[in-house]
Amino acid sequence: MPSSTLAAEPERSPWRDAMQRFRRNKAAVTSLVFLILITLVCVIGPWLLPHAYDSTDWDALKLPPALTHSHWWGTDESGRDLLVRCLMGGRISLMVGILTTLTSIALGVVWGACAGYIGGAVDQVMMRIVDIMYAVPYLLIAILLVTVLGRDFYLVVLAITAFSWMDTARLVRGQTLSLRQMEFIEAARAMGVSTPRIVFEHIVPNLLGLVLVYATVTVPSVILTESVLSFLGLGIQEPMTSWGVLIHDGAQMLDSAAWLLIFPALMLSLTLYSFNYLGDGLRDALDPKDR
Amino acid sequence: MLAYTFRRLLITIPTLLVVIGIVYILLFSAPGGPFDSERVVPEAIQAQLMSKYHLDLPYWKQYLLYIGQLLQGDLGVSYRYADWSVNELVSGALPVSLAIGGLSIVLSLLIGILMGALAALFRNSLVDYLVMALGSLGSVLPSFVLGPLLVLAFAIGLQWLPSGGWDHFSWPFMVLPVSLLTLINVSTLARIMRASLVEVMNSNYIRTARAKGLPIRLIVFRHALRPSLLPVVTILGPLAVSSITSALVTESIFSIPGLGILVVNGAANRDYTLVLGLVVLITAMVVLVNLCVDLIYAFLDPRSRA
Numbered sequence: 001m002p003s004s005t006l007a008a009e010p011e012r013s014p015w016r017d018a019m020q021r022f023r024r025n026k027a028a029v030t031s032l033v034f035l036i037l038i039t040l041v042c043v044i045g046p047w048l049l050p051h052a053y054d055s056t057d058w059d060a061l062k063l064p065p066a067l068t069h070s071h072w073w074g075t076d077e078s079g080r081d082l083l084v085r086c087l088m089g090g091r092i093s094l095m096v097g098i099l100t101t102l103t104s105i106a107l108g109v110v111w112g113a114c115a116g117y118i119g120g121a122v123d124q125v126m127m128r129i130v131d132i133m134y135a136v137p138y139l140l141i142a143i144l145l146v147t148v149l150g151r152d153f154y155l156v157v158l159a160i161t162a163f164s165w166m167d168t169a170r171l172v173r174g175q176t177l178s179l180r181q182m183e184f185i186e187a188a189r190a191m192g193v194s195t196p197r198i199v200f201e202h203i204v205p206n207l208l209g210l211v212l213v214y215a216t217v218t219v220p221s222v223i224l225t226e227s228v229l230s231f232l233g234l235g236i237q238e239p240m241t242s243w244g245v246l247i248h249d250g251a252q253m254l255d256s257a258a259w260l261l262i263f264p265a266l267m268l269s270l271t272l273y274s275f276n277y278l279g280d281g282l283r284d285a286l287d288p289k290d291r
Numbered sequence: 292m293l294a295y296t297f298r299r300l301l302i303t304i305p306t307l308l309v310v311i312g313i314v315y316i317l318l319f320s321a322p323g324g325p326f327d328s329e330r331v332v333p334e335a336i337q338a339q340l341m342s343k344y345h346l347d348l349p350y351w352k353q354y355l356l357y358i359g360q361l362l363q364g365d366l367g368v369s370y371r372y373a374d375w376s377v378n379e380l381v382s383g384a385l386p387v388s389l390a391i392g393g394l395s396i397v398l399s400l401l402i403g404i405l406m407g408a409l410a411a412l413f414r415n416s417l418v419d420y421l422v423m424a425l426g427s428l429g430s431v432l433p434s435f436v437l438g439p440l441l442v443l444a445f446a447i448g449l450q451w452l453p454s455g456g457w458d459h460f461s462w463p464f465m466v467l468p469v470s471l472l473t474l475i476n477v478s479t480l481a482r483i484m485r486a487s488l489v490e491v492m493n494s495n496y497i498r499t500a501r502a503k504g505l506p507i508r509l510i511v512f513r514h515a516l517r518p519s520l521l522p523v524v525t526i527l528g529p530l531a532v533s534s535i536t537s538a539l540v541t542e543s544i545f546s547i548p549g550l551g552i553l554v555v556n557g558a559a560n561r562d563y564t565l566v567l568g569l570v571v572l573i574t575a576m577v578v579l580v581n582l583c584v585d586l587i588y589a590f591l592d593p594r595s596r597a
Contacts, residue, residue, distance in 0.1 A: 132306045135578050137535045140554065140570050141313065147558040147566075148317050224433055228536055231435045232543055232555050244435070251439035251544065254454075255447050265436045273431045 018209070021285040028281020031274035038271060042090035051081035053088040054239040065259050074259050076249065085241050086264050092242040093268070096157055097223040103161045104222070105215050108168025109207065113199050115169070116176025127173065130166045138163035139228065146234050156235055160225050168214055172207055179203050209286040216279040220272045227268065243268040299585055303578045308358075310574045314567050315354055361571065369565045377568040380553060387457065388549035392538055395469045399476035404523065406477065407484025411492065411519075412511065422481045429478025434537040438471050438544040455545040468545045475537050476530060483526050488519040517591065524588050531580040535573060 022028060046053060050070055056079040065074035065082070073083040115126040145159035179185060180203075188198050227244030229235035236242040243264050250261030369375045410422035432440070445467060446454035457464050491497060492515055500510045542551035550569060557565040 128302075131302070132309050134532075135303075135306050135574070135581055136310055136313075137532055137570070137573050137577050139536045139539065140573060141317075143554065143558045144314060144317050144566060144570065147561065227433065228435060228540060232539060234555070234558060247435060247439070251435070251442075254439055254443050258443060261436075261439050261443070265432075265440075268433075269431045269436065272433075273427075276427075276431075 018285045022281055025281040025284060027277050028285075031277040031281070034274045035271070035278065038090065038267070038274075039094060042087045042094060045087040046084055046091070049081070049084050049087075051084050053084045053241065054080065056080060064257075065263075073263050074257070076260055077253060077257070082246075082260065082263055085246060086243075086267055089241045089243045089246050089264060090267060090271075092153070092236055092240065093223050093226060093244070094271075096153070096160070096226045096242070097219040100157045100160045100164065100222040100226075101215050101218045103157070104165040104218060105168055105211060107161065108165035109172050109204060109211060111165065112169040112172025112174075113176050113203050113207070116173035117180055117195070117199050117203060119177075119180075123173075127170075130169055133163065133166050136163070139225070142225065142229060143232070143234055146229065153236065153240075156226060156229065159229075160222055164218060164222060164225070168211070168218070171210065171214060175207055175210055176203055179206055213279060213283045213286060216275055216282055220275040223268070223272065223275075295589055296586060299582060303582055306578055307571070307575060311358070311361075311567075311571055312354070314570050315350070315357075357567075369562055377565050380565065381550070381568065381572060384548060384550045384553050387547060388538060388542070388551065391465060391468050391472065391541070391547065391549065392534065394465070395472035395476065396534075398469065399473045399480055402473065403477045403480025404484050404520070407481040407523075408488055408511075408516075408519075410481065410485040411488035414489070419485075422485055425474075425478045426482035429475055429482075434471060434475055434540045435544065437474065438541060441467055441471055442544070455547075457545075457547050464545075464547075468541050468547060471541055471544075472534070472537055476534070479526065479530065480523060483522050484519065487522040488515060491515045491519040521588065521592055524584060524591065528581045528584045531577050531584075535577070 059079075063069065063071050063075045063079075065072060071081050071083070073081070073086065075081055076085070111126060111130075115123045142159040142163060145162070146155060149155045149159075185198060185202055188202055193202075223243070226235055226242060227247065230242050230244030231248045233248065236245055238245070246264035247261060247268065250257075250259075250264060253260050369377050369380060406418060406422050406425075410416075410419040413419060442454045445452050452463055452466050454467075455464075497510060497515060500514055501507075538549070539551040539554065541547070542549045543555060546552070550573065554566065554569050554573075556562075557569065
């Protein structure tokens with residue numbers, strides 16, 4: 001929310017203010033650049049590299065990483081190129097992260113905005129459901145979901161979505177409660193605008209900043225959950241791979257081929273770190289009163 | 292306080308029923324029953340099996356039957372481990388998980404609160420930097436990365452400890468798993484304790500106490516510590532839920548025969564009753580922890596008893 005409006009400079013919108021504040025934050029900008037880079041590399045890389053992620057190089061089983069041969073990050077025990085596998089794993093991990101975040105944020109925003117705006121008994125019931133969902137050990141249910149329904153990519157997304165929307169819903173509800181008291185909403189109501197239109201055209205757009213910040217924090221936590229599922233052998237299945245699968249495989253070969261753990265772990269950790277920094281930067285930029 | 296306790300208890304019952312309901316719906320929507328196998332079983336035997344486990348009844352009757360069983364403390368029979376009841380499987384695994392989990396919670400509360408408090412009182416000191424570093428480490432190195440790294444360092448590199456396994460609670464097998472869980476929890480707890488104590492120390496009434504000339508030791512122990520513990524208590528609920536994640540991962544990394552392994556294997560084998568029983572048990576424990584946390588919170592902060 002804009003803390004002050006500068007009448008003298010009409011072109012300075014709150015979003016531009018935020019952009020400026022964000023650009024001054026070096027850590028956040030670096031993180032953003034890194035994330036864009038890693039996404040590009042993961043998307044384009046596998047096409048440019050000479051090896052396929054699922055093909056075996058019989059002359060190079062468990063080859064240590066070196067720049068002198070074509071497997072720069074080495075190979076695993078069945079001779080598959082680790083670099084390509086890390087990039088393919090990145091594709092899946094990032095895709096799960098982004099897709100799940102989009103669905104869970106959408107669900108959370110609609111849920112929270114409706115509960116907050118309609119209020120009364122509806123609000124009570126909706127928020128009680130959120131309370132109940134909080135108490136559920138989500139990983140167990142997610143494990144159950146993927147065992148029962150199968151381990152398809154989309155089912156993994158669904159399973160994680162089902163248990164990652166509650167934070168957003170709570171946050172959005174709180175914000176909606178305070179927005180509801182504002183004059184422009186009252187004016188819309190006085191003009192006879194219907195409830196769904198007030199919620200989606202007047203309340204939701206005002207929540208975008210908050211939602212953006214929240215989305216950047218949700219992506220890493222979703223990537224983590226997917227990795228845990230895959231690590232336990234209950235997520236993405238071979239020959240497809242994700243960072244969690246790679247870390248799991250690496251952990252099995254620790255004593256003889258530590259690079260199989262180190263490289264995927266490094267990629268995952270750097271990505272998580274960048275998302276956290278980006279989230280902090282966005283929060284500082286969009287919410288000046290918090291500084 | 293009594294009325295609050297009662298109201299809080301009333302909410303926990305629907306939570307449990309809903310969880311059991313969700314799990315039930317999931318299991319019944321699954322393609323394939325627990326007795327589908329490669330072997331062709333005569334129809335009569337199949338029917339007998341189904342009726343023995345009440346699988347031929349309508350779903351709502353099975354649900355009610357199960358709830359009735361639960362009320363008597365019976366989690367049913369495992370479909371896959373023949374001749375084992377879920378109760379027997381659980382009673383073997385629960386002490387193992389509780390020993391590791393309990394030990395790490397006690398340790399991480401002690402270390403986390405102490406480190407967080409020291410970091411807040413001596414800002415920009417060595418402890419402070421350590422707490423900050425640990426905090427960001429915890430968010431970057433998840434349990435399933437940190438665990439194998441610990442194994443690499445202490446079991447494979449230095450060869451001080453076994454890389455996994457379990458032998459009747461003998462301590463060398465417990466050191467690495469407990470340290471892993473403790474490290475993860477300490478990073479959260481210390482960060483929260485630091486932030487909250489810093490805020491309390493900057494508040495008006497502490498300034499008044501200082502102005503009055505009270506020695507710093509008295510200020511900290513008598514005035515600052517109790518309110519600064521509130522956020523730590525709050526985080527214990529979510530921490531209990533996330534501990535399940537780290538426990539699953541830890542038990543799988545170090546091959547510890549605890550509840551986590553049972554869950555993962557049960558899920559992989561489609562052992563319906565086993566998974567259902569474990570989910571009910573673990574949810575009940577989490578709900579209980581949340582209840583305790585709320586009650587402790589209400590006790591520490593009378594304003595929250597609304």
